[in-house]
Amino acid sequence: MDSRLDDARGAGRRRIPVALDGLEQWLRIPSISGDPAHRGDVARAAEWIAARLAKTTGAVRIVRSAHNPVVLARVSATRPAVARLLVYGHLDVKPPGPGWTSKPFEPVRRGGLLIARGASDDKGQFMAHVAAVEAWASIGGPPLDVSFVVDGAEEIGSPGLKAVLDRHRGLLGADAATVLISDTKMAGPGRPTLTVSQRGMLGVKVVVSTGREGVHAGRYGGAVIDPTQVLAAAILRAARVVRRLTGAGRPPGPTDADVRNGAAGRAVHRDRLAERSTTCGALTVTSFESGSTAGAIPTTAKATLDVRIPPQLNVADAYRAIAAALRGNDHPRVDLQLNCMASASGVLLRQPPTVRQNVDRACRLAFGRPAASISSGGSIPAVDLLFRIFGRPPILLGFGPPDDGAHGPDERIHLGDWANCVETSICLMGFLSGSVTAASTQHPDSSFSDTLFPHGSRGTAALL
Template sequence: MEKILHAVDTALPASLERLFAFLRIPSISAQPAHAGDCRKAAEWARETLAGMGFEARLSETRGHPGVIAHNFSAGPDAPHVLFYGHYDVQPADPLELWNSDPFDPQLVEGPRGPRIVARGAVDDKGQVVSFLEAVRAHLAVNGKLPVRLTVLLEGEEENGSPSLAELLTNERDNLRADFVLVADTNMWNFETPAITASLRGLAAIDVRLHGPSRDLHSGLFGGIALNPIFALTHILGQLKDDQGRIQLPGFYDNIAPVSAAQEAAWAGLGFDVNAFLGDVGLHQPAGEADQIPLAQLWARPTAELNGIYGGYQGDGSKTVIPAHATAKLTFRLVAGQDPVKVLDAFERFVTDRLPKDARAEFTRGGAAPGYSLDPNAPFLKAAQAALQAEYGIQPALIGSGASIPVVEAFKTILGLDTLLAGFGLDDDCIHSPNEKFELACFHRGTRAHARLLAAFAG
């Protein structure tokens, strides 16, 4: 291992040259004017992988092409890892807020030492190249890899991945592996690596409550006619109790409780809930009263009202009883919950409480289940050991309150679990002007990837 790590260290200047060449390509997937640049970035990745000895090709879709590459030099019995990343980037606007050209990468001094500044520096070109440089070091020292490796690079992640399902379906047989490794996430902090072991899913729904056949004069009909806004808010006000628990029947069925060991591990992360909420002008956690703050954020489901409207919305006063009222809701779900069953339960919850003369109309949106890694998965144990070896500290096993659609796609289409272990930081300004990747994070991330590849081999 030491020879491989030495190869990573001595190749750092060349690694940066390769990364900077990649960063100079303005592969903005959301803007049709940059379609040619997206293809150029895909070709750059294909040629880079081919130059490292991979069988590499583009996989065409209705949108931007994917890049698929294989290196099976480890032999047929070695574990098989599928690495995922993306070569597309966000638009750089507003350009006037950048301190330099977003597609002319710079190495700039910062509080933690030099940092790479460019669009895509950390999301995700820098993290992709960090992995590829670890692969390059293994090949340079040993002439082969410790695992069978397939690389999949997508070109539309920053535009909602509209062709990802097509790509995975078309290439299902070529993407068989034991698990997926994704480096598009963050460390817990500058000193502490992190593995994202759980994600919340999502179920979205709109409800429109209908009352009178038209808007009514509130003087002529007030007091005798049903007001849909009152009716809807009365029903939605019953969705949570005073302890923050959601009142849909069966909502918490099949959810594993947060273990005492997990609570203790999260307590050791030093999460400052007062600072976290204080940054947005709040002070008091509003979730389930019997759950610690990080459990509320990562491990427990939610019901959120995202919007509510009805009646007159203009300036001044208009004395009407509206014909209908509408609310938009999303449920953040955890492993064990079925999004369809949750939406079914919500529809019954509303329908059972409708006053006479009211009817409800529902429109369902996106639905994706929550995700949780098996804490005893061998590749997870291997990753924990590899990261601890590099950083000298046990990696934080964290959750994400949000959803990552690609993880769901890998599970539903390919049947694969995903290990999320990236090396960005919360202050890297992803999607914002002056996006950066700390040079130390790039370098140590490359060393960590080298250790991960060895650890996955067993």
């Protein structure tokens, strides 16, 4: 048996300041995958994490393609290991948008928080696992083989990821790997959380055209078909179809109060908020464009739809039903074009008892409590892909604060919780190896976070 777990935990504790400094360097790179103007920044972010991983292993490769780069790495165990772990994360981020209280790509530590775009989604969460491997490497090496997949295009649907994984399975050496992903939220402050289901996702662009030239609304209004109204009616038909896509049962998830609190003051429905946001279908119009000349009937209307599908339903079947609803107009001279820009299948993630036990053991050592369980309305395209490739449900162990601001202003992680995330990862690698024992198996009186960030406060109040 390998008795180095306590040594690895101690090394991790000592290395937290260095790991955070590295994370802040990475966060300064505006790796916005959805903006062609930032392709160079996405490449720089890939080069940065590849160089960081190269300090621990020589088996690192940046795979470039027509899409954004993917970084692959493999850290071998100190001795031949049966157990293998594959850690997936992503280096790309969403555009920052308005409302920030500091510059989004200049990390700020304030009130126990680290604030920057990508702090939670997903550079911060992924970096916790890098720091864990670095801690193991500092005492000789990890007790199991650890592979890393760092996606440069997760925020735009991970196009090309399957082809990369198929071509480079030899480098990853992960034929029988347990897959670990940290790109989700905790159920509450200091509560590491396993996500047990995710909804499927469709990104659909709809364009309605009714002619080549705009005409006077006063002279021809009522006679000439308005593409805006046609598109609005089509969206309403599709929304009715999506609302009928309802999941079975009520898996563990946020409460209605959690959803209301997380909605940032937005108007919400009166009831069933948790079900609406985790197990039911949902259609959101994320952009709508029509008309450009005052007083003219437009010729074209465009919309982008974000559709979420209950986790156990087939996404392809759902798309066919939604497409039929969108096309169901009775105007033969109206041209309606659909483009499915992104899709991801929903997943139900039932972990084997031994895996769940190991996750809970690691969380107890680091946080003093087992992992909570929660269902999520979000979608990570790689989850279903990795599930199908390796034949076992990925571990979605969320370290993001429940109010992390992901995709919004002032995205953040809690520094104390992040330090405990590193310890959780160190312990989980040990327990998954099946060969590690620890002299201390209790949550210490002084945790990583208490020692390093004794006065940190959690939550949005720290931003004020």
